Amino acid sequence: MQPPGEKARWTLARGTNFLAALLRQGAPVLASTPRDLPSEVDDEEPVPALRRMGAMAASQVGAPRDPLMIRATRYAVLSPMAYRIFLLPVVWLSMVIAYGPAPVPTVLAWLGIVGNVAGAVWVLRVPDRRGRLNKLLLKVDVGYALVATLLVSVTVPAELYWPGSWIAVVYLTGTVALWTISRGILAGLFLVLSGFAAQCLALWLAPLPSIGSHEIAGVVRGGGLLVVAVVTGAGSLVLLGLATRLALAIGLRLGQGAERARTERALHDTILQALEAIALSSDADDADPRGELTRVRQAALAQANELRRVLQENAASDGLAAELATLATEMARDGLRAELSISDIGDDRLSDARRVAVRDAAREALRNTIKHAGTHEVVVRLEELDGGVAVITRDHGVGYDEGERPAGFGVSESMRARLAEVGGWCRIESQPGRGTRVTMWVPR
Structure with a gap:
C-alpha cells in the first residue's frame, strides 16, 4: 500500500521524462520499472556517454512501480546520514580542542550522531511498507535541524557562537540533502530558504556585541553550503537514477534472453520431442492403424499435459x-x-x-x-x-x-x-x- 498522497504525486509524473520527474519528486521515481527502454541505454556497442545518459534521462515514467523497488528507494537516504555521522564528530572535536567542551553544542552534536545511526539502522532493518514512519522521521529531522540552529544562538556565549553554529550548519546541510533526495529539488530549495531564514534569526538572537560584515559573511557562507547541499543531493539523485535505469535496461535484456532460452528449451523438450516421436514410423502403422492412432493421441495428450506443467512450474515437488x-x-x-x-x-x-x-x-x-x-x-x-x-x-x-x-x-x-x-x-x-x-x- 502506498503512503497517503502518493498516488496523486505519482499521477503527476506520468507521461513526463524520467529526469524531470526524478528532480521534481525525488527517490520514489526510482521505483518506476518500464517494460521497455530505448535501445541506446543497454547497447553493447560503444555509445557516447552523453547519448546513453540522454536516452536514460528521456525515458518515460509511466509504468507501475514495483513494490521491491519502492522499498529499495529508501536506501538513497543513507548518503546524507553517513555524511552527518562522520562529519559531526569532526566539527565537535575541533570545537572542543579550540574552545573546550560546551554543554549545548555537545548534546546537540551527539544527539544528531546517535539519531542518524539509529535512522540508518532503521532504514536497513525495518520494512516501512506504508511509508508513514518515513514521512514522520523526515519532518522530525527538519524540526531538529531548525531547533538546533536557534538553540545554539541563545545558549552559548559570544565566543562560542560560530564554533557551535557549525554543528547546526552541518546538520542542516544534511537535512537539505536528505529532503532533496527524498522529495525532489523543490523541497530542497524550500529548505534552503527556511534554513537561511533560521540562520538570520539565530544571528539576530545571538549574544554578539554587534552584527557587522564578518557576521553577515558567516551567514552567507552557511547559506552557500545549503545551496551546495541541494546541488550535491540532486547530483547524487541523478547519478543513482541513471545507474538504476541502466541496471533495469540490462536486467530487461538479460531477462528477455533467459525467458527466450527457457521457452526454446520448453518447446524442444515437449512439443518438438512429441512431434518427432509421432513422426517415427513402425511396422505397426499398417498392421494396426487404429492402435497407432490411439498411441498418437495419447502422446499428444501427454505432451499437452507436460507443456501445461511447464507453464505452471510453481507446483510443490x-x-x-x-x-x-x-x-x-x-x-x-x-x-x-x-x-x-x-x-x-x-x-x-x-x-x-x-x-x-x-x-x-x-x-x-x-x-x-x-x-x-x-x-x-x-x-x-x-x-x-x-x-x-x-x-x-x-x-x-x-x-x-x-x-x-x-x-x-x-x-x-x-x-x-x-x-x-x-x-x-x-x-x-x-x-x-x-x-x-x-x-x-x-x-x-
Missing part, C-alpha cells in the same frame, strides 16, 4: 527421486524401460531451479536414448557426488564417437547450458558399440 519416477513412467509410454537406482542420499530436496534443471536435463538424456541409442533399456541412478546430487543415465546402445558428432541443441542448450545456469555440469561419455553414459550434477 515431492523431491527429485519422485520426479525421476514420474519421468520413468513418462518414458515408458514411448517404449523406453528406465530402471531406477536410488542411493540413500538422505534429503534430495533441491532448490526449485536446480531440481527443474537436473530433471529436464535427465528428460533430454532419455529422449536422446530413445532416438539414437538403438535400445529400449536404460538405467537411471540418483546418488550423492562431490557434495551435490548427480543423476546418471547409462545405456548399452550403439554409442557414438564424441569427436565426430557435434553437440546438438538438446545437449548444448537443454542439458549443459541448463545445468550451468544453476552451478552444475553435464558430462557425456560414449564410444561406438559401448553405449552412452550421461552424468548430470548440481550442488545442494
Whole structure:
C-alpha cells in the first residue's frame, strides 16, 4: 500500500521524462520499472556517454512501480546520514580542542550522531511498507535541524557562537540533502530558504556585541553550503537514477534472453520431442492403424499435459527421486524401460531451479536414448557426488564417437547450458558399440 498522497504525486509524473520527474519528486521515481527502454541505454556497442545518459534521462515514467523497488528507494537516504555521522564528530572535536567542551553544542552534536545511526539502522532493518514512519522521521529531522540552529544562538556565549553554529550548519546541510533526495529539488530549495531564514534569526538572537560584515559573511557562507547541499543531493539523485535505469535496461535484456532460452528449451523438450516421436514410423502403422492412432493421441495428450506443467512450474515437488519416477513412467509410454537406482542420499530436496534443471536435463538424456541409442533399456541412478546430487543415465546402445558428432541443441542448450545456469555440469561419455553414459550434477 502506498503512503497517503502518493498516488496523486505519482499521477503527476506520468507521461513526463524520467529526469524531470526524478528532480521534481525525488527517490520514489526510482521505483518506476518500464517494460521497455530505448535501445541506446543497454547497447553493447560503444555509445557516447552523453547519448546513453540522454536516452536514460528521456525515458518515460509511466509504468507501475514495483513494490521491491519502492522499498529499495529508501536506501538513497543513507548518503546524507553517513555524511552527518562522520562529519559531526569532526566539527565537535575541533570545537572542543579550540574552545573546550560546551554543554549545548555537545548534546546537540551527539544527539544528531546517535539519531542518524539509529535512522540508518532503521532504514536497513525495518520494512516501512506504508511509508508513514518515513514521512514522520523526515519532518522530525527538519524540526531538529531548525531547533538546533536557534538553540545554539541563545545558549552559548559570544565566543562560542560560530564554533557551535557549525554543528547546526552541518546538520542542516544534511537535512537539505536528505529532503532533496527524498522529495525532489523543490523541497530542497524550500529548505534552503527556511534554513537561511533560521540562520538570520539565530544571528539576530545571538549574544554578539554587534552584527557587522564578518557576521553577515558567516551567514552567507552557511547559506552557500545549503545551496551546495541541494546541488550535491540532486547530483547524487541523478547519478543513482541513471545507474538504476541502466541496471533495469540490462536486467530487461538479460531477462528477455533467459525467458527466450527457457521457452526454446520448453518447446524442444515437449512439443518438438512429441512431434518427432509421432513422426517415427513402425511396422505397426499398417498392421494396426487404429492402435497407432490411439498411441498418437495419447502422446499428444501427454505432451499437452507436460507443456501445461511447464507453464505452471510453481507446483510443490515431492523431491527429485519422485520426479525421476514420474519421468520413468513418462518414458515408458514411448517404449523406453528406465530402471531406477536410488542411493540413500538422505534429503534430495533441491532448490526449485536446480531440481527443474537436473530433471529436464535427465528428460533430454532419455529422449536422446530413445532416438539414437538403438535400445529400449536404460538405467537411471540418483546418488550423492562431490557434495551435490548427480543423476546418471547409462545405456548399452550403439554409442557414438564424441569427436565426430557435434553437440546438438538438446545437449548444448537443454542439458549443459541448463545445468550451468544453476552451478552444475553435464558430462557425456560414449564410444561406438559401448553405449552412452550421461552424468548430470548440481550442488545442494
